[in-house]
Amino acid sequence: MRKFWDNSATSAAATPVTLTPVATALQIGTVTISPATLLAPMAGVTDTVFRRFIRNLGGCGLIMTEFTSADGVLRKKDQKAKRYLHFYDDEHPISAQLFGSNPQVMADAARMVEDRGFDLVDLNLGCPAKKVVKCNGGSGLLRDLPAIGKIFEAVRAAVKIPFTVKFRAGWNEQEIVCVELARMAESCGLAAVALHARTREQGYSGQANWEWIAAVKDAVKIPVIGNGDVRTPEDACAMITQTGCDAVMIGRMAPSNPWIFRQIEQYSHALRDGKVGTELSSSYDHPAEQDRYAMIRTYFQMLIEEELPDAVGKMKQFASWFTHGVPGGAHLRKEIYESKAATEVLTRVENFFEARLCGTDTIAREAVPALGD
DSSP states (O other), rough: OGGGOSSOOSGGGGOTTTTOOSSSSSEETEEEEEEEEEEEETTTOOSSHHHHHHHHHHHHHHHEEEEEEEEHHOOOHHHHHHTTTOGGGGSSEEEEEEEOOOOHHHHHHHHHHHHTTSSOOOOOOOOOOOHHTTTTTGGGGGOOHHHHHHHHHHHHHHHOEEEEEEEEBBBSTOOBOOOHHHHHHTTOOOEEEESSSSSSTTTTOSSSOOHHHHHHHHOOOSSSEEESSOOHHHHHHHHHHHHHOOOOEEOOOHHTTTTTHHHHHHHHHHHHHHHHHHHHHTSSSSOOHHHHHHHHHHHHHHHHTTOOOOOOHHHHHHHHHHHTTTTTTTHHHHHHHHHOOHHHHHHHHHHHHHHHTTOHHHHHTTTTTTTOO
């Protein structure tokens, strides 16, 4: 299957003729996801600040927590798990993602998640990290379908909220289990499945194989969510077109381009309106430098207001994503990395962009050719 960004041409003519818009809504059990786009759970990324930040930009139907240890949820003194499961009223609908291998522990943790007010609970069968896999968690369970079946049954019996699962296609190319796993999820009463169309062995390298998503969609009647290699609004609609999946999940592209959900919604609306050619290609927002400045400042201010213990670290982490393609971005990143306090980081961001927008930043202007830094 061919992603939109595989095309050598970037003109509107390169767009597949029969793209299908992302649906305006999707029903997962008792929960309505509108529009049918989801923010993928990402360790170190999807905390409450980033989730609310994405939600406020618009276009994202469901947000998810960082993947959280079920064992940690049950330990009263596990502050990390408590922080991961902290959310605000304006984050609904929201799903909590758990990982673990013990059915009873998973069931008890899911029950606590339900009691906390989450709208859905999700099982992580996709994380490829060695420290998770060696504990038989995440994608480590993909080699033991009977064990997964026991977790499915235990959690489904423990909670009334919709129960979903996010998984990879298999351990490697020789052990593809996604269709069998999806059918088992459906038979155990899960409300939806999300497939990251890579194997555990691939990690995050290579290309996602959308044909696996199509195979899962053909195999089950419950909603199927596609994940992997969606970099543009065109990609999102191409995934729907080529696989028939019911919704699209965005992972690593979200911190790189936080506007991606709003862009998908706008592009899908244009498709439904019958727009074509240049009208279609210009149908979604293309943020200017002023917009990027406002975005960075907003996110950093939210981090400061939340008083997270690792706010400075988060700022440094996100700086490389948020300043990608900004002329002189390397200079700004260096200043951010050298900062000691969150307020100092914010001041340096403000000084950099104010100088750029006023045309007084010689470092940034001299660096204009280096758009990739």
